[in-house]
Amino acid sequence: MDQNVDYDIGLTTPEVGQRVKDGQVNITNDNQFKSNWQIIAENTFTYFNLIFAILAALLVLVNSYRDLSFLPVIVANTIIGIVQEIRAKHVLSKLTVMNETNVSVVRDGQVQDIAIQDLVKDDVVILKAGDQVPADARVLSGAARVNEALLTGEADEIQKSAGSQLMSGSFLVAGEVYAQLEKVGDDSYIAKLTLEAKAMKSVEQSEMVRSINRIIKWVGIIIIPLGLALFGQSYFWNGNGLTESVTSMEAAIIGMIPEGLYLLTTIALAMAATRLARKEVMLHNMKSVETLARVNVLCVDKTGTITEPEMSAQKAVASHGISKEQLYQDLADFCGNMPAENETMKAISKKFKTSLYKKAVNTVPFTSVTKFSAVNFNDYALIIGAPEMVLRTQFKDYTSEFKAFTEQGYRVVVLAKYPDNIQTESPLTEPVEVIGYVLINNPIRKEAPDTFKYFANQGVEIKVISGDNPVTVSKVASEAKIKNADKYLDLSTYNGDFREIVDKYTVFGRVKPEQKKELVLALKAHGKTVAMTGDGVNDILAMKEADCSIAMASGNAAAVQASQVVLLDSNFAKMPEVVNEGRRVVNNIERSASLFLVKNIFSFLMAIISLLLTINYPIRPSQITLISAFTIGIPSFLLALESNYNLIRGNFIANVLSKSIPGGLTDVLAVWIVIGANMVLNLDKQDLATTATMVLVAVGLMVLHHISAPLNNFRLGVMVISFLCILASIALFHNFFNLTMISGRSLFLLIVLFFAELSIFRWMSAIADGVAEAGAILVQHGRDTTFGQVKAAYRKGKKASKW
Known part of the structure; x- marks a missing residue:
């Protein structure tokens, strides 16, 4: 094991310089962009150019120079191809540099933000919730829960503390750590995995x-x-x-x-x-342009897509028998001790954090599995989280206190007192005393209704998949003018086959990350072409399974890296332009x-x-x-x-x-x-x-x-x-x-x-249009297609023929 670096000081400037000189930099030799010479070679030395060269040589051999008229076309084709590909590469490479993720690193005792490729071996990096691990590392200080789903396919969140290994490509769900990089560049786990993935994806092409x-x-x-x-x-x-x-x-x-x-x-x-790049839309691969154009189901998250990404805590409402003074004091105690490491906590802290709070023993960070966070005091704990997860069997007893708020479109989190300390891995077992409710919302994006209207007119179904209360999400979806937004389902209480529900409902609430993935797979099982948008770590599993994945750049780095399309200005209204392109x-x-x-x-x-x-x-x-x-x-x-x-x-x-x-x-x-x-x-x-x-x-x-x-x-x-x-x-x-x-x-x-050709061509085109229409019906309905449907489609195609 390498010797630990002092995480308060990090590497010194001379130490960084020596590692750069030794080539121990976090740069992988595998680049998604070809060099100019590679582009020239690939466009020049092709199989058909070889055939044309042989044909030209034969014509020269027999002195038939006039028949070399095809050569200028071939040369022009080759030059145009080279110039256009180099231009596209330059535009996209500039865009990629603009969109590169920076990492907080400790050097010479100072915290600074640098680009991922400028990291060197033994650098001490500071990683927070939502950050992707940039290279294989070892935790020096702190604790966090890490999701390694991008690497292992397992959605379970793993607790990491001092001495634990962090694999590049995994991402932090909660907590904060100082970690020392041990394997960088081509030696890291993610670099080797990426090479394998690219080798597999090289055969993954669009239909066209x-x-x-x-x-x-x-x-x-x-x-x-x-x-x-x-x-x-x-x-x-x-x-x-x-x-x-x-x-x-x-x-x-x-x-x-x-x-x-x-x-x-x-x-x-x-x-x-290049056209999309100028509109601040970056493509990670060309396939996504065609795939998105063929999409007939678009899965969206509420936060960041329908609504603005920034949450806002509107007010706190005390539970029955609880004074406002007690409610605000308990909120101050909670916010004073709990780091604002996710959007919900940032919104609550901004509204309710004060300098007057009781010091806690320790904290339990929020995870997408438990859906609550907690602050432990000497003989009790304060919990903030989703009502279903915090109240459990008491949920029905308190529904009347907050149901009206969810129907108004608020996201409601409950503040409760637990009669014992809570351990990170332990489930809640005792009843809680409800203190009150915090009402949070995200403003509807002003362009969202027009965007969803466009997709409705194009025959694209919208599925809203969110971790929030389904009633709240349904209300927000209705305000955004999403068709059938009143058809919602709470997935925290559903244990059946997802293929039976994906066509019946539009809004799915209380969805866990692995359930998002299952919903996408169920839609694909119905023969749908699915696009998935997201901006959070909880969206990544579903984004990987979708035919096309779209990320908001305002989201975390892991979601951006996992996507095929990135909306650099996080403006969902750009989606129609991407589809149209x-x-x-x-x-x-x-x-x-x-x-x-x-x-x-x-x-x-x-x-x-x-x-x-x-x-x-x-x-x-x-x-x-x-x-x-x-x-x-x-x-x-x-x-x-x-x-x-x-x-x-x-x-x-x-x-x-x-x-x-x-x-x-x-x-x-x-x-x-x-x-x-x-x-x-x-x-x-x-x-x-x-x-x-x-x-x-x-x-x-x-x-x-x-x-x-x-x-x-x-x-x-x-x-x-x-x-x-x-x-x-x-x-x-x-x-x-x-x-x-x-x-x-x-x-x-x-x-x-000429007149004979006109008649022959008109007759053949009408038949071909009829056959094409019949074929489209066969593809659409498969084995369920009847002879009558095929016959009717054939006649329709012939009749509609432009000839």
Whole structure:
């Protein structure tokens, strides 16, 4: 065991300097932010960039330089991705530094506040209730109750005194200690645990990112064997030259790669994070943006969320037969001896503490398990706590004295005299003499009613989960305009299955920390996507189980560190903005992904059919670039900027496919009609390729119109820009894109095909919209879905189709 440091003096400045020199600093090498070089490397040396490099080398080899037109797009994509990610990192890293937690430390005999990463081995830190232990330590002086739930999963509070070990990552529930740090930085328990947790969480992705990764993975697997087969067929079977075989193969491969989709997703998520950062909302991970947008149940605590975090003791009311003088003297005796280590005690002390009080033998700190604190005198004790916990079997005898106050929205704590001293670990066994009641409240946040009205309009259920009296909480929830606030339940008297009550009640009172967690799990068992807000140590267990956790920065450090989203100004009114940002990301990426997949579906099916019929792929790489740039790339990035706050419905991949499959199939049918017509019209290869390109451009614009419906000025502007860019490219850069002036026969064929495509696309889109609506019903109701429901949903989807 290391030698104890004098906790009144702590380390001296030379001792701190030596430890810094020796590297014994509380800095972990694992950083949530990548270095700039890591970002550059990860965006440059990708699997698909390697494929594009090989394709470029092959085109150079056969002197087909014009077909290298895809390279500027790839380079631009890579550079944009690097710049945007570095910018997002800088914004978030600055925000993280601003939000870092300081720790009280004793150095050179002086108490000072320093950042966690500036602590060194053997530093003496002062930890109070709500503080998180910054590194593995040993208690030198004082006593506290510690919750190690973040580390062990156990909610029990453990008593710590001189000589006890404190694990980093645990947090103090009550008391105050001086502790000497023994293991810092990478050697601490929490650092090792964090590395393991991050390794597990690396596979934990949102539905959208998971779906996109799955698409890209399968494309990556397919393109190499398919490309080799196309080249082999053209060169060996059809007897074409090396140049034509390489270019036709590359056109198919380039068409199958969704080169901009992953970049678009990364940029959209990074932009969402930076936009929220400017609004003083910090994300601990990107997943939370999408998850929060899909939330349909929001669990909130009363204090700090519905109400202001600061408690205020309004008045004290004497019990029957007790004089006001005795009440105020006993309150002074209690407040004079009990440290103001939690919000309740701070409020009571501020109102009732005086310099005239009797000296106590010792104190028993408040815990979230016992829900009372006590001050021991020679032959009795004074207790302040929740009426249910202090009065126990006497509760019914005194309810009439304070019931009216709880109905008015006050939080009521009882002051009682106990006929014996109370030990920290011992339950109350004797009857108490009630002295009086202290009435406490938290003002309703002025923005709370509008915020809860927003969520009600969005179909998001609100569940209020609090440790306070359920009648009081129900009253406060009603004032905040929470729907069904009158449906409340006292969980201190409930022992049944939580899954049976989560749908019946809105307000849950007298909830213990482990019960909050069980409520969240019960909601998830009902298929709900749950978000949990909190600002106290008693919220952490539930926050960890929720799909998305939101912390108020005004709360304790442990809750902030355990959350995925942090409201830095502790303003719950920011929640609609966070939800809307998530919806913007998901809706816009879903829409843009449909554009990308049209090209991928067409290229894949066209490649397969070309192999089966042993014909060359009819389009050149430069023409694929033209289609990609102006019917997919530019529109998708512009549309991703739009404010799109619609409700998210259905499965991401199903929604994307329902919009992209009709376009992909229409492309294939139209091009094959061109190829079939060519057998009669006998067009040359350039004429055929140009006509096929114009057909694909037309379908691309149809798809763009379909996913943009209903049109507004912004979306119409995007379509006009895309159309004008296509016209300019054809007029000014036709040689670059291998386009020729088509013959009269080809022009006639093109016009006829345009109207045929319109009908085919409209018909297929209506069917796809119907299938998507039926699929959404199946997902929503699962095995309980009837055939009639599916049929009705299909008809509804077809009828509501924008085509």
